[in-house]
Amino acid sequence: MRWRDTLRSGFEAILGHGLRSLLTILGIMIGIAAVILTVGLGEGAQSSVNSAISALGSNLLVVTPGSTTSSSGVRGGFGSASTLTLADANALGSKRVAPNLIAVAPEAETIEVLTAGSSNWTTTVVGSTASWAEVRDRQVEEGGFFTRQQVSGADDVAVLGTTTASELFGAESPIDQTFTVNGISLTVIGVLTSAGSSGSTDLDDMAIVPITTAQQQLFTGTFATSVSTIYCEASSTSGLSGAYQEIDDELLSAHHIDEPSEADFTITSQTTIASTANSVNRTLTDLLAGIAGISLLVGGIGVMNIMLVSVTERVREIGLRKSLGAPPTDIRRQFLVEASSLGLLGGIGGVFVGFIGTVILPHLQTNPVKLSVPATVGAVFVAICIGLVFGVYPATRAARLSPIDALRSE
Amino acid sequence: MSEPTGRIARVDPDEPTGRVARVDSDGDPTLIVRRPVIDMQQLWKTYRPGSLAVHALRGVTLSVDEGEFVAVMGPSGSGKSTLMHIMGCLDIPTSGTYKLRGEDVSEMSENSLARIRNREIGFVFQQYNLLPRLTAWRNVELPLIYARVPAPARRRRALACLEQVGLSDRVDHRPTELSGGQQQRVALARALVTNPALLLADEPTGNLDTAAALEILGLLQELHASGRTVVLITHEPDVAAVAGRVLRIRDGQIDSEEVAA
Numbered sequence: 001m002r003w004r005d006t007l008r009s010g011f012e013a014i015l016g017h018g019l020r021s022l023l024t025i026l027g028i029m030i031g032i033a034a035v036i037l038t039v040g041l042g043e044g045a046q047s048s049v050n051s052a053i054s055a056l057g058s059n060l061l062v063v064t065p066g067s068t069t070s071s072s073g074v075r076g077g078f079g080s081a082s083t084l085t086l087a088d089a090n091a092l093g094s095k096r097v098a099p100n101l102i103a104v105a106p107e108a109e110t111i112e113v114l115t116a117g118s119s120n121w122t123t124t125v126v127g128s129t130a131s132w133a134e135v136r137d138r139q140v141e142e143g144g145f146f147t148r149q150q151v152s153g154a155d156d157v158a159v160l161g162t163t164t165a166s167e168l169f170g171a172e173s174p175i176d177q178t179f180t181v182n183g184i185s186l187t188v189i190g191v192l193t194s195a196g197s198s199g200s201t202d203l204d205d206m207a208i209v210p211i212t213t214a215q216q217q218l219f220t221g222t223f224a225t226s227v228s229t230i231y232c233e234a235s236s237t238s239g240l241s242g243a244y245q246e247i248d249d250e251l252l253s254a255h256h257i258d259e260p261s262e263a264d265f266t267i268t269s270q271t272t273i274a275s276t277a278n279s280v281n282r283t284l285t286d287l288l289a290g291i292a293g294i295s296l297l298v299g300g301i302g303v304m305n306i307m308l309v310s311v312t313e314r315v316r317e318i319g320l321r322k323s324l325g326a327p328p329t330d331i332r333r334q335f336l337v338e339a340s341s342l343g344l345l346g347g348i349g350g351v352f353v354g355f356i357g358t359v360i361l362p363h364l365q366t367n368p369v370k371l372s373v374p375a376t377v378g379a380v381f382v383a384i385c386i387g388l389v390f391g392v393y394p395a396t397r398a399a400r401l402s403p404i405d406a407l408r409s410e
Numbered sequence: 411m412s413e414p415t416g417r418i419a420r421v422d423p424d425e426p427t428g429r430v431a432r433v434d435s436d437g438d439p440t441l442i443v444r445r446p447v448i449d450m451q452q453l454w455k456t457y458r459p460g461s462l463a464v465h466a467l468r469g470v471t472l473s474v475d476e477g478e479f480v481a482v483m484g485p486s487g488s489g490k491s492t493l494m495h496i497m498g499c500l501d502i503p504t505s506g507t508y509k510l511r512g513e514d515v516s517e518m519s520e521n522s523l524a525r526i527r528n529r530e531i532g533f534v535f536q537q538y539n540l541l542p543r544l545t546a547w548r549n550v551e552l553p554l555i556y557a558r559v560p561a562p563a564r565r566r567r568a569l570a571c572l573e574q575v576g577l578s579d580r581v582d583h584r585p586t587e588l589s590g591g592q593q594q595r596v597a598l599a600r601a602l603v604t605n606p607a608l609l610l611a612d613e614p615t616g617n618l619d620t621a622a623a624l625e626i627l628g629l630l631q632e633l634h635a636s637g638r639t640v641v642l643i644t645h646e647p648d649v650a651a652v653a654g655r656v657l658r659i660r661d662g663q664i665d666s667e668e669v670a671a
Contacts, residue, residue, distance in 0.1 A: 005555045016543050320539045323500060324553040324600070325528020327521045403500045407539070 001330040010337035013310070014345075024306045025346040028386065031296030032350020032379045037357045038292045039375040042285025044368035049277040052201075053270055059237055060135070061244060062273075063088075063230040063251070066264040082226035083264040086211060088254060089129070089230045097250050100243035102235045103131040106211060106227040110219055114168060114207060116179035121167040124206045125181060127214025127223075133192075135231045143175045143190035146210050154212035159190040161204035181207075184217045240269060299346065300386035307339050307394035318398050319406025328399035335395035336388060343387020347380035354379075445512070447607050447639045448474035448497060453506035453516075455492050455662075466492040467503070468662040474608075474641060479634040481642045481653035489662035491612075494643045498531050498610045499523045511607050528556050532601030536613040538593040540585040540600075547572060547581040550600045557604060571599035575629060591622030598629060609633065609640045615649055627652050 014021045065083045089106035092098050108127040113120055126132075130148045133140060146157050158179070165174040165188070174188045186209060195203040215224050234243035244267055251265055252258075311318070318331060354376070358369045455467040466489045474480050484490040495501040496508060499515055502523070508516045515526055527533075532553075540549045550568035559567070572581050575595040585593050594614060601609055611630065615623035631652055634640050642653055650656045651670075658665045 001556055002558055002560075004561075012543060316539070317541060320541070321552070321556075322524065323498070323527060323533050323539075325524050325556045325604075327524035327556070329521070330556060404495050407500075407535070 001326070001333070006330070006333055006337050007341075009334055010341050013314075013334075013338050014341055017310070020306060020309075021342060021345075024302050024342050025349055027299035027302035028296070028343055028346025028383050029299075029349035029353060031292065031299040032347050032383050033353035033357060034292035034295050035289060035379050035382075036351065036354030036371070036375055037361065037369065038285065038288035039372050040354070040358050040369040041361070041367060042281060042288065043370040043372050043375075044362075045285075046278055046281050047370060048368055049281060050274060053274045053277065054137075059234040059240060060270045061232045061234060061240065061247060062268045062270075063092075063232065063247060064266050064268065065226070065228070066266060082222040083255065084227050084230055084251075085225065086215065086227060088251060089227060091250055091254060092230065092232060092247060093129075093131075098232075098243065098246040100234055100239040100246055101232050103135045103233040105129050105132040105135040105231045105233075107132075107229045107231065108211060108214060108219065108223040108227045110223055112181045112218065114164070114179050114181055116168040116177065119168055119170075121164060123161075123164050123167075125214065125218065126206055126208045127211035127219065127227075128208055129211055131233075132208060132231075135233045138195060139193040140190045141193040142173070143188070145190055146208075151210040151212055154210060154216050156184060156186045156213060156217075157189045157210065158186040159192060159208040160188055161192050161202075161206045162194045163202055163205040164207055165191050182218050184213075186213075240271075244269065296382065296386060300343075300390040303339055303342050303346075303387055304390035304394060306342070307335060307391050308397070310338070311335065311394045311398045314398075315401060315406045315409045318401050319403045319409070322401070322403035323407060331401075332395045332399035335398050336391045339391025339395065340384050340387035343383040343385070344380070346387075347383025350383065351376050351380060446473045446475050446509075447478075447511055448472065448641070449507075449509040449512075450497075451507045453493075453496065453503045453508060455489075455496065455501070456504045465662055467496070469506070470659075470662070470664055472657065472664060474639060476607075476639055477634075477637050479630070479640045479642070479652070479654045481644060481650035481656045482659060483644060483647070483650045483656055484659035484665075485645060488659045490643055490645075490659050492662075493659060494610065494612055494641075497608075497641060498533060499526045524556075528553055529604060530607040532604065532606040532609045534594070534597050534601050534609070534611040534614045536616040538585070538590075538597045538617075540593055540596055542585050545582045545584055546577060546588070546596045546599075549585070549596055550603050552600060553604045567603055568599070571603045572596070574602065575599045589622070590618050591625050594618060594622070594626050595629065598626070602633070607639060609638055610643075611640065612643045613645070614642070615644070615646075623649070 063084065084106070086106055089104055092101060093104040098104075105128050109124050111122060112125045113122050114125075129151050130146060132138075133145045140159065141162070143159070145159055146155065150157055160168070160174055168174065168179055169177055174191060176187060176189075178185050178187050180186070186207075192204065192208075197203055209218065211227070232243060232247060234240045247267055248260070248263070252260060252263060255264055257263055321331060355371060358371045361369045450470055450472045453467050453470040454465065457464045457466060468489075470489075470493060482490055482493060492501070496503050499510065499518075500523075502508075502518065503516050506516065507514055510526065510530055513526070515523065518526065541552070544552075547565065547568045550571055551564040554564040554567060569578070569581060572578060575598050577592060577595050577599065580588060580592060580596075585596070588596065594617075598614075601611075609630075614626055614630070618626065627649065630640055630642065634654075640653075642649065644650050653670065655667065655669050657667050
């Protein structure tokens with residue numbers, strides 16, 4: 001039998017039992033669509049995590065305070081202590097202390113109410129130094145960032161994110177306008193270029209002020225003296241480990257700690273954040289893909305079931321074909337083509353549904369969905385293979401039927 | 411060389427199984443040796459459904475020559491069906507030899523038997539056995555698909571055979587749109603389409619009314635007259651009467667053999 005005739009015969013058999021074929025295809029379709037969507041969700045989550053991490057800046061080392069233990073013995077989480085100070089950040093900024101660092105930006109932040117004329121807006125006020133924009137890899141769209149002189153002079157200036165600027169001043173240009181925080185009047189000298197959002201955080205909703213101004217005039221409590229994070233930018237990727245060592249040494253000696261294991265701060269690199277986040281993500285994606293894979297397996301068993309029914313139902317036809325001279329190989333091939341065609345159609349349908357899903361899903365939930373091309377091609381291939389694998393047993397059974405018994409059956 | 415019945419005769423001194431001798435009008439005996447299509451020697455077929463052996467065939471020896479029309483008669487359980495299955499290469503004998511057109515098929519593999527069935531045998535069944543999804547001509551082309559004949563040649567040959575059985579106006583009808591007699595004629599066309607050495611008809615009139623049955627028997631006679639070898643299996647004496655030779659089978663053995671006048 002020629003391949004063309006085998007294919008034609010297979011498709012005719014599928015079309016001959018439209019509803020039944022459709023239901024079988026549906027099983028595979030759901031499985032394939034589930035695989036495509038879970039992989040798509042996983043990849044989407046991964047890329048959003050990666051973009052959030054790279055949004056921090058490049059070649060970054062993040063220093064956070066260690067944990068605290070209160071007098072009653074209750075231990076706070078990492079970052080709860082207020083062991084890092086502006087002095088630490090200034091020390092790290094010295095080329096002599098840390099030659100591998102090119103920029104250091106401490107951050108102290110609180111949530112404050114900003115008032116401009118009749119409008120007010122509650123947002124994060126970040127106190128930092130002139131290096132902030134470089135370290136955090138942000139650009140200024142309008143106006144300029146504050147300078148070293150403005151930081152050392154504790155000038156009453158601020159740079160706003162686009163969201164904050166439009167909430168306070170509407171469509172007007174915010175440059176040289178003033179707003180008040182805790183009774184202190186600040187002048188807007190710049191607006192940051194929009195950076196979009198990272199996860200649920202709007203990167204454009206903030207006000208940056210010189211850390212000196214923040215600590216001396218705006219903040220009360222712990223952040224009047226300490227900083228929450230020190231962002232350090234290394235000169236290059238290869239300089240990261242050297243930079244790590246320099247920060248560690250400097251902070252240990254500045255805090256008078258002899259035992260490195262008792263350090264009251266933590267240094268995290270971007271790559272460790274990324275790999276932790278991604279491994280969590282990958283575990284979740286693998287789990288979901290595994291569940292989707294099981295549904296694919298169930299779909300495959302559906303194909304086998306239908307093919308067995310098809311063989312049983314067509315015993316007479318098989319007997320006739322054999323009596324007309326069909327060798328067992330042709331019969332087997334015919335049923336395999338039928339089974340793998342069911343798989344292929346299910347695969348194509350699944351890709352179609354998966355594609356629609358990647359368009360619709362982002363509107364229903366916050367996580368982005370990425371259509372993965374290798375996953376899609378792989379899914380179709382797997383669908384055909386499932387048809388083939390689960391078709392082998394029914395096809396072999398058909399091929400082994402004795403023509404006499406097959407012809408005799410009613 | 412020809413003989414009065416109009417069958418094709420062939421002188422072949424190398425064939426040891428030649429048999430028909432006749433006396434010419436001038437009194438000289440002439441040995442006419444014809445090539446046998448079927449040559450069965452001491453065929454046994456034993457089934458062992460349990461511990462007990464059941465002998466369906468007990469040493470059948472039989473020969474059918476090219477161009478002959480032979481009827482095999484016998485009651486059910488006589489071994490008639492088993493003989494038909496072996497004759498049609500659907501089954502192989504337990505012992506003995508079966509040569510089809512000189513080729514020993516008694517110990518062939520399943521694939522080789524499939525090839526022989528495809529090329530050498532045309533089946534006509536009591537139940538017609540047409541595929542309901544396919545139109546008449548596509549049913550007829552089926553054996554050619556397994557012979558790997560290209561599609562245009564298949565259609566041409568299928569249409570020619572349908573014309574031969576008088577169904578040129580029904581080629582695109584499905585079996586359900588045809589009468590019993592018409593369906594059996596489609597089946598007959600399908601049996602002829604590979605131009606087989608042997609036409610094997612198993613109770614071809616069993617499901618038909620008298621008029622349709624006569625039509626089919628008439629077609630078989632026509633085919634025989636044009637030189638085809640036909641073996642007809644039946645239990646009806648009226649049907650067997652159209653054949654040139656009738657073999658009666660009983661208890662797995664050939665009981666009697668009569669040649670029509």
